[in-house]
Amino acid sequence: MVNSKENLLENALSELQKVSGIIGLKDDYRKILEKPAQTLSTSFPVNMDDGTIEVFEGYRVQHNAARGPCKGGLRFSPEIDLDEIKALAMLMTWKTAVVNIPYGGAKGGVVCDPWKLSPGELNRMTRRFTYSIMSVIGPDSDIPAPDMGTNPTVMSWVMDTYSMLKGRTTLGVVTGKPLELGGSLGRTEATGRGVYLTMEEALRQKGTSCCNHVTIALQGFGNVGSNFARAAHENGGRIIAVADAYGGVFNPSGLNIPKLAEYAARHPRRSVQGYPEGDSIGNRELFELEVDVLAPCAMENQITLDNAPGIRASLVVEGANGPTTPAADDVLMDKGVTVVPDILANAGGVVVSYFEWVQGVSSFFWSEKQVTDALHDILVKAFAEVNKTRETYGLQSLRVAAMALAIQRVAKAIELRGIFP
Numbered sequence: 418m419v420n421s422k423e424n425l426l427e428n429a430l431s432e433l434q435k436v437s438g439i440i441g442l443k444d445d446y447r448k449i450l451e452k453p454a455q456t457l458s459t460s461f462p463v464n465m466d467d468g469t470i471e472v473f474e475g476y477r478v479q480h481n482a483a484r485g486p487c488k489g490g491l492r493f494s495p496e497i498d499l500d501e502i503k504a505l506a507m508l509m510t511w512k513t514a515v516v517n518i519p520y521g522g523a524k525g526g527v528v529c530d531p532w533k534l535s536p537g538e539l540n541r542m543t544r545r546f547t548y549s550i551m552s553v554i555g556p557d558s559d560i561p562a563p564d565m566g567t568n569p570t571v572m573s574w575v576m577d578t579y580s581m582l583k584g585r586t587t588l589g590v591v592t593g594k595p596l597e598l599g600g601s602l603g604r605t606e607a608t609g610r611g612v613y614l615t616m617e618e619a620l621r622q623k624g625t626s627c628c629n630h631v632t633i634a635l636q637g638f639g640n641v642g643s644n645f646a647r648a649a650h651e652n653g654g655r656i657i658a659v660a661d662a663y664g665g666v667f668n669p670s671g672l673n674i675p676k677l678a679e680y681a682a683r684h685p686r687r688s689v690q691g692y693p694e695g696d697s698i699g700n701r702e703l704f705e706l707e708v709d710v711l712a713p714c715a716m717e718n719q720i721t722l723d724n725a726p727g728i729r730a731s732l733v734v735e736g737a738n739g740p741t742t743p744a745a746d747d748v749l750m751d752k753g754v755t756v757v758p759d760i761l762a763n764a765g766g767v768v769v770s771y772f773e774w775v776q777g778v779s780s781f782f783w784s785e786k787q788v789t790d791a792l793h794d795i796l797v798k799a800f801a802e803v804n805k806t807r808e809t810y811g812l813q814s815l816r817v818a819a820m821a822l823a824i825q826r827v828a829k830a831i832e833l834r835g836i837f838p
Contacts, residue, residue: 418616418645420717422506422526424500424654424715425500425501425504425718425739426500426501426503426504426507427500428452428504428739428742428743428793429504429507429508429739431743432743432816432820433447433450433451433710433820434447434821434822435817436817436821436824437824438557438808439817439821440810440821440824440825441558441725441786442529442824442825442828446828446831446832448656448785448825449509449831450479450481450510450824450828452480452602452662453479453480453481453503454479454480454481454482455478455508455551455553456476456477456478456479456503457476457477457478457549457553458472458474458475458499459475459476459477459549459550459561459778460472460473460474460475461548461549461695461714462472462544462545463538463541463542463545464541465538466479466535466537466538470691472530473527473528473529473542473545473546474527475525475526475527475546475549475550476497476499476502476524476525476526476551477524477525477550477554477559477561478502478506478524478525478552479506479521479522479523479559479763479794479814480503480504480506480507480509480510480521480522480523480524481510481522481827481831482521482558483521483523483827483830483831483834484513484514484519484520484826484827484830485518485519485520485521485814486510486512486519486521486525486556486557486558486560487506487509487520487521487522487558487559487560487585488521488522488559488560488562488767488770488771489505489506489522489523489524489525489561489564490524490525490561490563490564490565490567491507491525491526491527491561491564491567491571491575492505492524492526492527492560492564492565492567493526493527493529493531493565493566493567494526494528494529494530494531494566494567495528495529495623497526497527497528499600501717502524502525502526502621502785502797503524503719503814504739505524505738505739506522506523506524506818507520507522507760508522508564508739508759508760509521509523509767510522510529510736510827511523511760511820511823511824511827512743512759512761512763512764512767512823513764513767514823514824514826514827515760515761515764515799515802515803515819515820515822515823516576516761516764516767516768516795516796516799517687517795517798517799517802517826518549518558518767518771518795519771520767520770520771521827522560522759523559524564525550525561526564527542527546530592531566531567534643535824536717536793539561540574541572542577542775543571543574543575543578543622544574544577546591547575547578547579548578548582551558551579551582552573552635552722553640554590555587555590555603556587556588556589556590556638556774556777556778559677560589560590560591560592560767560774561575561590561591562591562592562593562767562768562770563593563640563715567777568593569593569594569595569600569605570595572591572592572593572595573594573595573596573598575590575591575830576588576590576591576594576598576599587775587776588780588791589774589777590772591744592604592773592774592777593770594771594773597649598756599773599776599782600773601732601770601772601773601776601783601788602782602783602784602785602788603769603772603781603785603788603789603792604647604766604769604770604788605640606642606644606647607765607766607769607770607788607792608640608641608644608763608765609641609643609644609645609646609648609714609738609766610644610645610648610714610765610789611642611762611763611764611766611768611774611792611796612641612645612714612734612736612762612763612765612828613627613645613648613649613652614651614760614765614792614793614797615734615761615800616645616710616712616732616734616762616808617652617794618665618756618777618797619732619734619757619815620709620710620732620795622804623731623755625652625669625709625733626650626653627652627653628747628753628783629653630653630654630655631654631655631709632648632657632706632708632709632710633646633654633655633656633657633708633709633710633711633712634656634657634658634659634703634706634708634710634711634712634714634730635656635658635659635660635712635714636660636661636662636700636704636713636715636719636740637657637713637714637715637737638659638660638678638681638688638689638714639661639687639714639715640817641714641736641737641763642659642661642712642714642715643674643678643681644679645658645712645736646674646678647674647675647678647766648685649674650674650675651662652711652811653688654745655670655671656672656674657669657671657672657696657706657708658672658703658708659672659677659689659708660689660698660699660700660703661688661715662688662715663688663690664686664688664689664690664691664697664699664826665697665698665699665700665701665702665703666692666694666695666696666697666698667690667691667695667696667697667698667702667706668694668695668696672692672694672695673694675756675765676694677689677694679693680692686725691811697748700703700719701724701727701835702741703728704720704724704727704728705724705728706729706730707729707730708729708730709730709731709782710730710731710734711728711730711732711733711734712733712734712735712736713733713735713737713740713741713796714736714737714742714763715737715740716737717737717739717740718739718740718742719737719740719741720740720741720742720745720749721742721744721745722742722745722748723763724745724746725744725745725748725749726729726748726752727819728749728752728754730754731754731755732754732755732756732757733749733755733756733757734756734757734762735756735757735758735759735763736759736762736763737759737763737764738759738763739759740759741756746814746816747761750813750814755815756814756815756816757815758815758816758819758825760795760816760819760820760821761800761803761815761819763797764799765792766797768791768792768795768796769788769792772791772792773789793830802822803815803818803819803822804818806818806819806821806822823829
């Protein structure tokens with residue numbers, strides 16, 4: 418992966434400033450939106466398997482709750498810092514607003530390498546962190562979900578810890594749970610499926626679709642990337658290259674995605690590295706392939722001023738959060754590359770998280786068809802509304818249009834609610 422040193426928070430604030438000027442946002446509202454509403458930093462001890470005590474650092478940031486309870490993932494990674502969490506919380510505010518679900522944005526995480534922790538250590542660390550953020554999370558205030566380094570099992574531990582301390586089972590405190598504990602059908606696949614659905618809408622505007630065997634290069638083969646790849650493959654897309662943090666594989670005839678997924682599941686690092694049915698390829702080479710679609714589904718700051726000029730895809734669909742820096746975005750726009758921005762392209766996860774939350778608080782659960790049909794309807798409508806906003810303001814960029822739509826919705830909620838007291 419690209420080791421970009423650009424500050425994600427500075428990029429997010431720069432985009433907010435830029436779009437505020439375009440839509441004529443009042444300075445009063447811009448000042449509110451520049452700052453997170455609440456930031457919690459915590460250091461907490463955990464008993465390790467060898468009898469020692471390790472002190473971990475964690476965060477939970479709530480950016481804005483004008484439109485509803487805050488929503489956002491928990492990230493376990495050695496690379497996170499508070500600026501990153503603040504930026505991702507802000508992006509969640511825009512994401513929930515652009516798809517028009519009644520949430521605000523939040524994000525959280527613990528500075529750790531979950532792969533180096535035993536199951537017992539990971540369990541104890543998760544539960545102690547949950548205890549540390551008990552004062553700010555809850556089904557009516559802030560609902561965590563899985564993110565980088567976390568999964569449904571971790572969400573089970575968060576839900577159980579919260580429930581034990583509250584004295585009652587509280588299904589709605591987190592989403593992304595196992596089905597047996599109130600999870601939603603279709604949640605695991607939701608983010609990747611959403612990337613696929615928004616890609617199809619963008620392709621449709623170009624007069625084509627996956628069924629026409631469009632060629633795709635994919636960065637990242639975790640939950641988002643692999644589920645996007647499956648959906649695209651099943652509908653006729655030809656994925657010719659996949660790369661992750663450890664290596665990549667290239668086959669101009671198209672990769673067999675089900676077989677690649679089976680291989681990655683057996684790999685010690687869950688990587689595509691060494692897959693035999695293709696040639697080895699790195700991330701730089703993958704970005705420079707002549708394909709119809711480039712889908713960065715890994716980490717932030719992967720498309721930069723350094724590699725953007727070499728991108729030859731006509732469509733970039735952002736499955737990751739913040740994969741394109743502002744300077745690189747300008748390069749892509751000058752090249753005529755259409756970019757479906759992260760706050761629209763990867764919003765499928767938070768949409769189905771919303772469905773899971775609704776099911777949990779009502780104790781009434783939906784079929785998978787109900788989930789996938791509703792996800793499709795919301796994302797198609799959101800894409801159309803972003804396009805309408807782009808036309809209204811005479812914009813070239815879908816990213817600017819998506820942010821304009823989202824910021825207007827959040828600002829209107831602040832205006833209608835007023836300032837208390």
